Amino acid sequence: MDIPFHKMQGIGNDFIVVEERACPGEDLSALAVALCARRFSIGSDGLLVIDRTENADLGMRMFNPDGTPDFCGNGLRCVARYGADVMGLGPGPLTIATASGIRTARVAADGSGLVETDMQPPDFRPDRIPMDVPDDRAVDYPLTIDGETLTVTSLSTGTAHTVIFVEALPDDEPFRKLSALIADHPLYPLRTSVLWTRVEGADRLSLRIWERGIGETLGCGTGACAAMAAARVRGCVDADVIVGSPGGELQISWDGGTAMTQAGPAAYVYDGIVRR
Template sequence: MVNGTPFIKMHGIGNDFVVLDLLRNPLPAHFDFSLFAEKVCDRHLGIGGDGLLSLERAHDESDVRMRMWNPDGTEDMCGNGLRCIAHLAHVRGDVGTDFTVQTLSGPRGIRTLPSGKIRVSMGTPDWTPERVPHLGPQPLIESSIELDGHVFEHVTSLSTGSTHTVIFGETPVSEADFQKWSPRLEVASLFPERTSIMWAYPLETNRVGVRIWERGAGETLACGTGACAVAVAARRTGRASGMVSVRSKGGELDIEWDEKSGEIWKIGPAQIAFEGVWQDEN
């Protein structure tokens, strides 16, 4: 019998996670996942990660279930985490090539491609204020918002399973502005559940760069739902067409959006880095 909590360390283009395989290593019903996320995601005192994931039995007609917690213990949806869970379930033989994962935002269709990359259904985007959510009277699409006397232009807020605010610029955001404004915008009163900030800028035709500040996590190398938000916002505001490649510090994701059905598809890799056992002495 293992003394401790077995885990797998995974990442999707640098967005890294501590993963619990509850299909093979179930935990007690009273287990506090939020507290565990706070401990293990700490990069100095824990394992280190942008979030905690669990691979579980589905509670609906999906093949498996994913749950995700941010480093501050809040539960959320995560696109790169979904890709990691899909890869883990596939390589461990829990699912075939085409399968469905239950998530906080509903069931998501998955396909493992011959290249090893994973194509993930990310649902449909939502701009309505109550679903993003934000307190504005109408959707924020290519809008202006004011915070502490500073006006931000070219702002689009939407939900792609998690809330994102995309700010387009002609060049990458400066280090000073990123560090000063990202945490303030995250907790601005306009966003009652906080928001992740995507600082986007053009690279070339249908290719967009982004620097990422995730709610509950701070700066991350990548964000799957964020990449979807950037691509869809670029399409919606006329900055791109067709499939959009979104480049972050961790790597690149390809995003498809069917405007007729509303469905978003995300294509990218996922990797297992190592496995271990967490010994909690507290």
């Protein structure tokens, strides 16, 4: 079977985008494992599967390279642009049914590739992350890893994130070692992504990112939202923040209420056909 696909990326977070109708009967988790393997296949940080649904303009499912289902903010922007351009739905607003509920997206009509989406507001309740702790909120929690106690804040922005505030972003060795241990810590039954976060000012954060099911990535939309929210509840940042990561920048807005938005690029890389 030949499956048409588009390769897309948002701040360096890259995806294989397919329409579900093009791969009938496929085990989508297995397809993600096969296609996302770098050097052995197309290679990407995830597989985005788009379908039509009755309760929204589009449906979106995201699978990590290890086949686990997840939700992704950068992927959401890519799906919105694909729907607007390739599927002819126009700049919107578009509604997209996701694992994080129905999200609304607006694609810039000038062809710049900029997309703004609403996001799930941050949820610090441990049972919603999930995180196995008795506290009402997992804010500034002392987590012991490899004999070292780190102060972490865990939350969900549609997927689990753990934020660690640091004076300087970590070097490769401690970043890889500690991030992997935190991501698979038994307190997180579904694992967690890890966001090492430096506060640059009241309107800017810098991240180094380890995503569950992937490893280090150049960007993470839900992670940028999580880092901003964690900094906001600590009183470190204002309601509008630029969040930078190695792949680029996102504008995150949250006033502490129920409305959170992200804005940033969604770009096409190439398209092709994969033979199964």
